[in-house]
Amino acid sequence: MTQKTVHILNGDALKSQVEDWLTDELIVARECLVDGDEYGDDLDSFYQFRAKFISQYEGYEEEDYFEKTVPEIEKIRRLPQHAEVNLWFEDDVFCQVNFWFCVHLLNQNGVHNLWLVRPEEHTQYGFGGLQQPELEMALNNRLKLDHQKEIASLWEMFKTKGVDHLNKMAVLFNDEYPFILNAINAYIRSIPTKDSRGEPLILLTQIIKDLKTQEFAPVFREFCKRAPIYGYGDLHLKRLLDNI
Template identity: 40%
Template sequence: MIAVKTKTFHILNGDALLDNFPAELLTGEIIIARECLVDGPVDGATPEQFWETRAGFIQETYGEEKEVYFEEVVTEFEKIKAIPANSEVNFWFEDDLFCQANLWFCASLLLPVAHVIKAFIIKPPLIDQEPDWRGFGPMDRHALAEAYLQKKELSLSDLSLLANLWDAYKNDNREKLVELALIQSENFTFLSPVIQAQLDRKYNRPENVLKEIMKEKETTDFKTIFREFGKREGIYGFGDSQVEKLLEKIK
């Protein structure tokens, strides 16, 4: 009987992590999830319609040409869809909403082979049993390699949960999100507050916090506001682009 060689994949949430990724220590193919699915429309009845929706939004909002989106973003997600059976898949994703929305989508792409792969989640270490919302940012190559050694295997139930979360998120099914938030998973213990943060966007929670910060600090300085927002609402994982958009909405 011929042994099937296991292929290893590392799915990274964004290029920032790639800069410090210890590729010299960890073998396997690297795939980059270059999206911000926490921002903008995610509708589309077919994959083609979904990509067109996202490409149009990214072009209009961030000024990136559609051609670039299809070349640099869609091609990476197609690599995830092409991951074969008997592979090892390592998800490098944090606990905040930005990362989780991307993770949910990535897991949904793997659902057809979820039962015949080994999947793992790698996260930054907790601080006093709570997430460090700075995520992988402060970690060097050594710390990232150490995090890899602490990786946790994802069960088929975990992968199904993530895919179901994506379906509920994509369809803005708030009742389903509330239902899924109640599911207990050792690998996603902060799911409930993250989903609550998503639900609270309907009531302008991020915008209201930004207003409070500007009022309390008596400032419109973006760096000051952004830094304080990260302290108070790091659970969203918003980058400067998302916070700038929210400030424009307020004004």
């Protein structure tokens, strides 16, 4: 049986960087799962909740989710069990939550030959700051995922807001994948409590004060510079700014 090789990419920007030289199937994870608070009990309800949530973003309708995001998720679900899957995700919270979700789907379907491709260094630019030779090097240095069941469980813990369980699980394989615990710790710091609005909102407030402007573009650039661990996209950050 010929082995099928697939690359699950963290966004369309990365697809544009690799589609000219990667000849295998490309699937794009068009989600921002770190943003939101309702994910449903099964995939059908997940699609409904996420489509409704994404429609809150300026310029997006529920139909867009079903036309652009759902088909890519369904491609992941239909992968054969013998497939070799390279997951291209970075170390930030945005990427990691999407990564856990993808591993969850693959684990459910019995696809176990999984590899993680990540930039050698974590920066605010991620894969976007790399040229083809560096992307090829990242692929050559990919990590075999030996804790698939545990990484898959991170999605369930995130979905149910099991913060304590997230931390404890990540500690178990921190020696092999320390970036996972770093992302979880940042995610925990982002959660509002009775004593804090959460680190991202606190940081945004400070940036507005430091720059003496609420203009989105410079605030967004400065947030990405100061807190690359979050990896938030512009639409997500705009939503946060509306809460200030």
